[in-house]
Amino acid sequence: MKKILSFFVLGVIMISMPVTADSGRKSTGDYSYLPDPVAEIGSKKISRKQALTYLTSRLSQEQLKAMDPEEIKLVLSELMEREINRSIMNAILKKSNVTPSPILVKRQMIKLIKSLPAHRRKALVQNLKSKKLTLKQYIENASKDTDEQLRAAINLWVRKTNPQAIKGKKGEAEDYYRLRQELFLIPDHVTISQIVVDKSDSTNAAKAADKIKTAYSRLIQGEPFAKTAKEFSDNPSGKSKGLISGTFTRNELPKKIADIAFLQKSGQFSKIIILQKSYVIVKTENVTHARYVPFEEVKRFIKMELQSAKTKVFVGKILRQKRRTLKIKLYFK
Template sequence: MKKLIPFTAVCATLVLAVAAGAADQPAAAAAPKPAAKELFPDSVVAKGKGVEVKRSQVDEAYSLFKANVAASGRAVREEDRNRDQAMLLDRIISTKLLVARATEEDKKKAAENADKYIAETKKRLPSEEFFELQLKSIGLTPATYRERLLEQAICEEVINREVRDKNQVTEAEIKKFYDENPKEFEQPEQVRAAHVLISFKDPTDPNPNPGAKRDLPAAQKEEKKKLAESILARAKKGEDFAKLAKEFSDDPGSKDKGGEYTFARGRMVPEFEAAAFATPPGQVSDLVTTVFGYHVIKVLEKIPAQKVELAKVADDIKRYLANEKVQEEMPKYLQKIREEAKVEILDPNLKVQTPAAPRPPAASAPKK
C-alpha cells in the first residue's frame, strides 16, 4: 500500500519549519547594533486590531529564511528580496492572528505537542550537542526553537478547532476515495525478517551516519567477522533468534524487537534485500555484508502482494481528506480573520496579493 502522508503540522509553513517569523523579540545573534538602530528606526510595517509587526521582525525572519535555504544547498536571490519579505510578513501576521485566537486549552495541548516533537527529534539525532549545533547553524538556541515551535503548535490547535472540526469527513467520502483510488492501496510483496547486525564500524567516528563511519582496523574487523560467523552457526542450529538479536545485535532500531523488520523491495540496502527475498521462510541466510557490517538474517514470513482492505486504511484516508478540506478552507479563513482585525500593510514593498495559507505536504501519496 502507498502511504498517505499524515498532516501533522498544518501551520508548518507559517513559521518556516524552525524559522521564527512571528517572534516578538529578535534572536540575540540578529539584534541590531545601537548605532544602526538610531540611523534606521524600527518602524511598524503592518498593524491591525491586536497586531503590530516591526521591520526588525521581518528582517529577523528573512535572516532565518536565508539560513534555512542555505542549509538545503540553495541560495536566495537578492532580486527576490521584496517578494520573499512580503511572504514572510504575511506569515508573521497570520501567525499573530491565530495565536491571538488561542484558548487556554489550545495552549495546553500545543505545549504538550511541541515538547513531544522536540523529544522525538532529539531521539533521532546522535546527541544533544548535535541538536544544538543544528539550531545554531540557523541562528536559534534551544529556547528560541521551542518558542517558535510552540507558536506553530498553537496555530495548529486553533486551526483544528476553528476549521478542521467544522469540516468533518464522512464515511461515504472515505469509501468513495478508497474505491476511486485503488492503486493507492496496493501493497507490494513484503518480507518479515529478523537480523543480527555485527557492526565493523569505528564507534569513535563522530559521523552521524552509521554507514559512513570509518571501518575498524583490519584485525578488529576480522574479530567481528568471526563473532558474526559464530552467531550464524548458532542460528542455523535452531537457537532462539530473537534472543540472539537482543544479546548481540548492534542495530538499535530492531534489537529490542528481536531484530525484526517488515519491508518491501527498495527499502533496505541491496545486499540485505537480495538475501532476504531469496531466503525461504523459516531459513537463515548465509552471512551478508553491507556498509553497516555483517548480518545474520532469518526470514520469518513472505507476504504476497495484495490490496489492503478498507478497514485498515480508513483512518489514514480520513486524515488525508480532512487535510485536503483544511487546505481548501484556509485562504478564506485567513482572509476573514485579517478583515476582522482590519490589518494594514504600511510598507508598499511588503504587500502580497492574498494571505499566505498554510500548505500541507504534497497531496499525492508517495510510494513506500
C-alpha cells in the same frame, strides 16, 4: 465589525513589532536596502526599525549574516504575512469566544491518532520510540506549540460556526479511497534477525572471516539463532536482544539481504552474505505480503483528512476577504 477587526489586527501587529530591540539580539548588518516604511496596514506604517526588530526576534545574528538581501526580504515577507494572518484569525476567534489552548490540541490529536489505521499507528509509535518519546510525550509537546494551538482553535471555530463548509458529501470518502489507493498500500515487509560481523578494519579481516564461519557452523549444527547472535554478532541489537532485528520493507534493506530475506521461509537462515563492510547471516522470522488497507479501516481517517482540506480552503477564503479590508501594502517584495 470590519473597523473593530481592523483595529484589533493592527494593534496585535504593532505590539509584535516593538520599537526597542530585544537585548542581545541587536542587528549589526546594513539593511539600508529595505525601504522605510517597509509596509502599511490601513493607516498604520511599519518602519524599517520595527521590521528589523521583528526579524531579529525570530532569527539569530548567525542566521541573518548567512543570508543575502533577497533572502532576508523573502523571510521578512513570509513572517509578516504569517503574523497578519495569525492576527486576523485571533480577532475572529476572540469574537467567537474560542480560545487557543493546549487542551484543544490534545483532544484533536488524540482523535486523529485514533483514526489512523493500525499500521500507521504502529509506525508512529516506532518512530517516536526511536527518538526516545512516548505517544503521550509527543502529544504533550505538540500541545505547547502556539501554532498548533491556533490551528486547533480554528478547526473548532469552523465546526461551531460554519459546519456546512466542511460537511462531507455522500460517497466522498470512498471516492477518495478509490482514486488514491496507492496511499493505502501496505508494502511487502519482512521481520528478520541478523548476525553481523564487522570487516571494515582490514587488519582484522581474517579474524572477521573466521568468526562468521564459526557462527555459521554453529547454526548448521542446530544451535539456536538467538544464542549464536548473542555470542558472535557485532550488531548492538543482536548482542542485547539476540532475537528480532526489526521489520523492514524491501527498500529499507541492502539489496543482497532483501533478495534473500524475502525468499526464505519463516525460520530459515541464509548462508554467509558478504557486504562491503560486514558479513551477515540473516534469519527470516516472518514475511507479510503487500495488501491494501480495507476502506472501513481508513474511513474515519479519510473523513478527517477531507475535513482538514475543506477547513484550509474555507479559512483561506476568510483571510482573503479580511485582508482586503485592511489595505495591506508590503514595499519590499
